[in-house]
Amino acid sequence: MSKHFDALETRTADERESALATRLPQQIAHAKANTAYFAETLKGFDAATITSTAALAALPVVRKSDLIELQKQQRPFGGLAASHWGKLGRVFSSPGPIYEPEGRNADYWRTARALFAAGFRTGDLVHNSFSYHMTPGAWILEAGAQALGCTVFPAGVGQTEQQVAAMADLQPNGYVGTPSFLRILLEKADELGIKLPSLTKALVSGEAFLPPVRDALLARGIAGYQAYATAELGVIAYETEARQGLIIDEGVIVEIVRPGTGDPVAIGEVGEVVVTTFNSDYPLIRFGTGDLSAFLPDSLTNASPCGRTNMRIKGWMGRADQTTKIKGMFVHPEQVAAVLKRHPEIARARLVVTNPDSTDLMTLNCEVGATGADLDKAIAESVRDVTKLRADIRLVAVGSLPNDGKVIEDARKYD
DSSP: OOSSSSSSGGOOOOHHHHHHHHHHHHHHHHHHHHHHHHHHHHHTTTGGGOOHHHHHSSSEEEEGHHHHHHHHHSSTTOOOOOOTTTTTEEEEEETTTTEEEEESSSTOOEEEEEEHTTTTEEEEEEHHHEESSSSSHHHHHHHHHTTTEEEEOOOOOSSSSHHHHHHHHHOSSEEEEEEHHHHHHHHHHHHHOOOOOTOOEEOOSSSSOOOOHHHHHHHTTTTEEEEEEEEEEEEEEETTOOOOEEETTTTTTEEETTTTSBBBBTTOEEEEEEEOOOOSSSOOSHHHHHHHHOBBBBGGSSOOSOOOOEEEEEOOBBBBBEEEEEEEEEEEEHHHHHHEEEEEEEHOOOOEEHHHHOOOOOEEEEESSSSSTTHHHHHHHHHHHHOOOOOEEEETTOOSSSSSOOOOEEOOOOO
């Protein structure tokens, strides 16, 4: 039995770059020609010249946080979809509301690869406990399972006793859903005195999959793996038996950028996950997820122990949108980035907000090497010019700030 879903997973870096040089300009040209949004935002760029991730980095980022307003301006998809009613199979609604299209091709969300890596195979019965109501979660996993040749029980959420009874009767091989709901189902089974020996594998998503939870499942004979996915993009990255980060899916390009900008960070540095898809129905180009992660440094040159060769990320590490209200004014990561652009001496910066004596205080910590005269004063002036607020400036050594992706840290205490 093959260890890999297909040959794409074991390509060399040169083979992957060669394929990218052909596919990427084609996708950008398609997005420009078939969507109102990208026709406007990319009109100054020649798609034929965007043949690498380095070239891609010059294009603007459209962030998930922009979608609500964009979709109000141009319904239903903000001008970002290339297909509409009739060509689409379903449309979903996520909190916001944000509407997401689903095309008609099999495994639209590219989930079969992640399921295969988690041990799912043709002939398995899959207990699907993601919600089937309005949001796409359950459908994302169902499409991949069916493309893989699995049968799906559409359990949805809630009704734990009925779900456990169905599991006891049908004997599913695998589970898909959140890890917390799987724990609830297993505890309910214990309470009812029901054994579930057939359940040996799980692909979980939607929340953090912490090592203690993973180990607790293993103790029950269930090998659980995680997939990182969003309603707009489908699967972005997935875990394998190597347990060394999440492998980037072959159907997307992932960049890690400094929050509030489109500028890629150094390999290993935490930043916002930005994704470009090769989806023809919803051709998202440099879509900022708002999630934080980092590339594993060794994945740049070394394949995963499982044999897959694509880059790996650390998984979900928090949210990149760190907008904070200070003295009645919103301060955004983009504004911190604007200050840095005025002062190239700053390697990285972190704005820390405290409230000594119940009064908001901003301190901008700046990593700098050699400092010029009155650099702190010049930075303070830039902060006031950009944010309309005063800040204390603290110059620190390069490499001394935490590598956690935070640009703004709200450290105020209210007790």
